[in-house]
Amino acid sequence: MKTLIFIIALLFTAALITFYALENPGYVLISRAPWSIEMTLTVFIPLMIAVFFLFYLLLFLIVRLWRIPRDVGRWRGKRHDRESRTSLIQGLTNLAEGNWVEAETQLLAGMRHGDTPLLNYLGAALACEGQGNSEKRDEYLALAHKNAPQHDLAIGMTQAYLQHQAHQMEQSLATLNELRANAPKHRQVLKLLAQVHLELRDWTGLINLIPDLRQGYTMSTKEIDELELQAHRELLKLSIPSGRPGVLEKAWNAVPKSLCRHPSMIAIYARQLIQQNEMAQAEAVLRSAIEDNWDSALVELYGQAQGTNSADQLETAEGWLTSHRDDPKLLLTLARLAARNNQDSKARGYYETCLAQHGPVDAYRELGNLLEKLGDKDKALNTYRRGLEMVASELRAIPARGQGSLISRFRAAR
DSSP, X not given: OHHHHHHHHHHHHHHHHHHHHHHOOOOEEEEETTEEEEEOHHHHHHHHHHHHHHHHHHHHHHHHHHHHHHHHHHHHHHHHHHHHHHHHHHHHHHHHHTOHHHHHHHHHHTTTTOSOHHHHHHHHHHHHHHHTOHHHHHHHHHHHHHHOGGGHHHHHHHHHHHHHHTTOHHHXXXXXXXHHHHOTTOHHHHHHHHHHHHHHXXXXXXXXXXXXXXXXXXXXXXXXXXXXXXXXXXXXXXXOOTTOHHHHHHHHHTSOXXXXXXXXXXXXXXXXXXXXXXXXXXXXXXXXXXXXXXXXXXXXXXXXXXXXXXXXXXXXXXHHTTTOTTOHHHHHHHHHHHHHTTOHHHHHHHHHHHHHTXXXXXXXXXXXXXXXXXXXXXXXXXHHHHHHHHHHHHHHHSOGGGHHHHHHHHTOOO
């Protein structure tokens, strides 16, 4: 509707101008000796418009011809950008799909005229790692560093991650330590560093990293606590030369006080004391820990620590019976302590009660030994048979890698 009104108004205006021009056409004289030009105004105005249009067209053509090289360059640049962007997208897509060779080819093709060499080189490094070509992977990482040195952290993190994926733990550790020196609080650096220390079983390095993990909120508090516990536990498990109790004491004193009360840590410390033949100290440590916080594993270990006074040790353990009568591991410990005190009848009663409450498989072997000692060979054989049946039942319920330890426990020398 608006267009129609505009056309009508335009036609009306043109008609008015035409009527006016017919009544008064005007006169234009252009004179320059020896020439002169005469025409009506109604002819002169359209002629000037036509001349101006032709002049503008000529000027436009000249400018366009002048700008052809620049415009062609811009067109080629846009085409190259479009091709590079397409190659980058296709390369990253192939990378995500695991098509390593195609991904490397596309990423390298997009690098020729692209403006993101960092992404192309890092993607190509990932593709090479997928192909198992570590040498070429490192070449691409070096080129990435050369083209984008301002992004050292991103390149270093990619390098450390790829080295970790390739199980090059020492190289990954070296790369991460270098990154940590430049970015000591970076969460991902610390997190991957903790993983590498864990896989290298570098417990000391992991322990030294714990404070930074806590300050940087790199993991949850529970995860960090578990890492710290595992590191100190494994460090305490390391073999200590016989007759060197000072080494063990130093290692135990290095454990944080909060972990010294953890049952698994106390159990490892007590086992090391027993192996060092520091029985009295092991018995004292276990007794104190059990009285503070009941733990069945520590109770079982208490029966292996031969204190200075076996009778007092048995009396102490029997004192726990009133509160923990249904604990099969306490009954096994009582049986062992009674046997150590040559109270065979009492030991036999404790063993049988322990087995009636589905106690550990070790109780079958030890009860069989005791029955043989007492001369009751038939019952001893029956006990061994029941023990073997229990071992067979447990073997069916556990993975194959855990079966050897169970069999060796039952076949221990009598």
